[in-house]
Amino acid sequence: MAKPVPMAEVWRGPLLESLHLGHAVICDASGQVVRSWGDPDAVIYPRSSVKMIQALPLITSGAAARYGLTSEQLALACASHNGAHIHTVRVNSWLDQLGLGDDDFRCGPQLPDDIPARIELIKSDNSPCQVHNNCSGKHAGFLTLTQYLGAGTEYIEVDHPVQQACLAAFEETTGQDSPGYGIDGCSAPNFATTVTGLARSMAWFASAGDRSDRASQAAQQLVAAMTAHPELVAGETRACTNLMRAMGGKVAIKTGAEAVFIAILPEQQMGVAVKITDGATRASECAIAALMVSLGVLEAEHPATRKYMNKTLYSRRGLECGAIRPAAELLF
Template sequence: MAAVDLIEFWRGGLRESVHRGHAVVWDRGGMVAAWGNPGAVIFPRSSCKMIQALPLLESGAADAAGLGTRQLALACASHSGARMHAQGVRDWLHGLGMAEGDLRCGTHMPWDAAENRRLTCSDEAPCQFHNNCSGKHAGFLTWNRHHKGDVEYHLPEHPLQQAIRAATEEVTGENVAGTGIDGCSAPNFAVSIAGLARAMAGFASPAGDGRGRAMRRLTDAMAMHPELVAGEGRACTDLMRAMGGRVAVKTGAEAVFVAIAPERGLGIALKVTDGGTRGSEAAITALLVHHGLLDANHPAVGKYLTGPIRNWRGTEVAERRLAEGFAGF
């Protein structure tokens, strides 16, 4: 089965471009709805950080280190590198007797405008705390310290990454289809869209065992601290705020998006095949509205889906549309 049209862009009465992809909705009973190919294999990229954080909690490392909800949210984050993000990770590691040099995520300029401007104007270089994945790596380091592991915790053969691989296979219900290296140098394990949606449904309806408690803690932390999961002006933060902490959502590079809706027991996963973030943000917004998780009249829906597209003078020049047959609209 091929990818299907999800989101269209229209200008001057003509369809100018289209984002195609796959999407799956899963609940306690199995697959609820699907568009495109549910079996399409993808790299979930950062959308699976909740899965990557499971060994941190299940091993007892999080509790041994006294991690709170803010640290757990950062462990699941693709943050903007704002001062609160970088300082949060810095304080976390310093509290464990570790430093920036222990990280293996690499360095890039922060996406946060204020922090980017501060660094640029002061001629100060960014550090690894600014990396959008530094919270995930702080979680890795916390696990590694607890288990006295080798310092190169990011390598695929490291026991931590093997534990993450095992957790990935268990929550998706399928064997990992391949291993890639993410932008932050950690392994990323390929799974199907359906498997990823099934995993998110597991987070939405967790069992009462140790894994279930870990899933609930991570989901609650994300919903409690949306500003830490992404940042101001970012879709994850905007959408979680719009839903009042009832749903956790998480983006991944190359236009992957997931959602966890505990009240409904729903897990959602989608991939836009061209890698365009604007397409994945619009598609997840459409699915959240369709399933009654997000008010169609909320300003966030206008920002990411229904609102007009304006040019630099503020003139309305184009619009987004749902492709025919997508999300039941």
């Protein structure tokens, strides 16, 4: 079994102060590995990086069409959002459309990452609701499919029809049987796969335009929604939003907890998966930016790129003191 390899370096002055190791895979439209780093067969939880897979049954079942879901709603189904007003207003409107309320969610409350929304809650002495949860868009999708199927309310149970549909989509697109699952931060099952399986799934999404089956058409809709609404997929200040904007809507990228990152490149018909073994987000953001630069879809000197790759570090007095850089092997 191959070991994880250097992916991101943290320099302070002339010394390498910290080193983040990980795995990465690039797959082509046929699902074959084009390039890999570390162990392509490492088994991981993809966490929120696979929300577009979890949203596939929402469309293939006919639920999205039945409820007339918009591209904004599909983007939110794929989102790990900041809990800003642009997110919560839309998710609450979605709940209203279903005749449901915050208590019907099973994701749990979360203090919003959006600073203005957080300050507003604190000043009003209100507690966060489940709609503030970064996964509330995904859960609105789960609730939509649950209602469409006439299934039970506990849609996060692994044997629930919604989660079984997600598992079927997951195994079909990764090309692998999942060895098991863990419970995600939003309480839904998160199915494990290899880094290669994750990259293969993203390549399947990237090449969906070459196929005419229902699942591939759904994949195209989801990728189009993500790239059309990057601010809904994450939010201001976030890497997913900033980098998708910098790439002009031609590439969909998505982070997951514990330093997972994916990319879907339709023009190149490639999928990318990154996992940093120590779970450091700064490293996964640096690595995905570097890989996008290497694949020719992101400018190295774009201001958004410099927030994550070759990022200058400053002291609290504003003195330049170091940098976060990708490992040289990622720049091919």
